[in-house]
Amino acid sequence: MANKKTTILIVEDDPMHLQMLHDHLEQMSDFDIKDFGTGEECIKHIQEKNEIPEIVFLDYYLNSVVKDAMDGLDVLVELKKIAPHTDVVMLSGQDKIQVAVEVMKYGAFDYIVKGESAFYRAEKTVYNIYRYSKLRKNANMYKKLTISFAIAFALMIAVFIYMQQKGLISNAPGWM
Amino acid sequence: MSDIVDLTFLNSFTGGNRDKNSKYIKMFLQNAPTLMGSMEENLKKEDWANLKSSAHSLKPQISYMGIKSAEELIKNIERDASEKTNLENISERITTLKNILAEAYPELEKASQ
Numbered sequence: 001m002a003n004k005k006t007t008i009l010i011v012e013d014d015p016m017h018l019q020m021l022h023d024h025l026e027q028m029s030d031f032d033i034k035d036f037g038t039g040e041e042c043i044k045h046i047q048e049k050n051e052i053p054e055i056v057f058l059d060y061y062l063n064s065v066v067k068d069a070m071d072g073l074d075v076l077v078e079l080k081k082i083a084p085h086t087d088v089v090m091l092s093g094q095d096k097i098q099v100a101v102e103v104m105k106y107g108a109f110d111y112i113v114k115g116e117s118a119f120y121r122a123e124k125t126v127y128n129i130y131r132y133s134k135l136r137k138n139a140n141m142y143k144k145l146t147i148s149f150a151i152a153f154a155l156m157i158a159v160f161i162y163m164q165q166k167g168l169i170s171n172a173p174g175w176m
Numbered sequence: 177m178s179d180i181v182d183l184t185f186l187n188s189f190t191g192g193n194r195d196k197n198s199k200y201i202k203m204f205l206q207n208a209p210t211l212m213g214s215m216e217e218n219l220k221k222e223d224w225a226n227l228k229s230s231a232h233s234l235k236p237q238i239s240y241m242g243i244k245s246a247e248e249l250i251k252n253i254e255r256d257a258s259e260k261t262n263l264e265n266i267s268e269r270i271t272t273l274k275n276i277l278a279e280a281y282p283e284l285e286k287a288s289q
Contacts, residue, residue, distance in 0.1 A: 013233070014207075014233050014236070015207065016200065016203045016204060016237050016240070017236055017237070019199075019200070019203060020240070023196070061229065061232060063229060064229050064230065064233045093232050093233075093235050093236055093254075094232075114235075114236040115236055116185045116239060116240070
């Protein structure tokens with residue numbers, strides 16, 4: 001079976017930045033990239049298609065075209081409700097530490113300031129998401145493995161005690 | 177190449193691909209006058225929130241097109257509109273920005289061909 005492509009959604013109201021980021025990510029790998037001008041459109045797409053993306057690049061200000069559009073922070077909160085495992089990367093033209101802290105507090109994976117280095121940062125962030133995603137999967141696998149061993153061990157003890165109580169095995173070792 | 181436009185970043189971003197350069201430059205030439213018009217309109221209405229919003233959108237685009245002399249100016253316009261400070265100078269700054277962009281447009285048009 002062919003591997004499923006990584007789905008990346010870009011929510012950005014600046015058409016030029018949207019196109020540049022789309023092209024840059026497309027050049028990186030064979031991603032399934034979809035573009036949205038507002039957070040509302042993106043949320044509607046996820047809900048209607050039931051398509052949970054791996055990564056969302058989300059602009060902090062989204063009201064330059066649609067004046068009453070939800071801002072990035074509200075979209076982030078909604079996204080985390082409907083797709084808690086999706087990694088959201090916030091984009092902004094503001095180089096303010098308070099904004100970065102705020103978005104991270106609400107569950108963003110990273111915060112990228114728009115500018116010449118933004119595309120390189122976006123690329124690095126995608127790699128970091130892959131790395132953390134792999135670590136998360138490994139951690140979950142070890143957790144499940146540990147739980148399975150614990151259950152198997154507990155069952156063995158229970159069977160041993162049961163057999164001992166029923167006299168099927170003696171307390172003394174067999175050679176005594 | 178004159179001092180107004182420096183396409184070093186764009187060339188590096190596109191790997192010197194002329195078609196891609198042209199695509200982004202054309203997008204800028206389409207967007208920038210609209211955003212500039214919106215800034216002027218919002219200045220007249222003293223709608224600082226929307227003026228800030230237009231300046232905010234234009235800021236990275238100016239940087240990508242390498243219009244260095246406008247970079248600090250657009251940052252200041254965005255900051256002043258956002259904080260509602262130095263509003264007595266904002267009109268002059270917008271005019272200066274418009275003049276810089278008017279000089280940049282023909283250069284960019286030439287570069288996009």
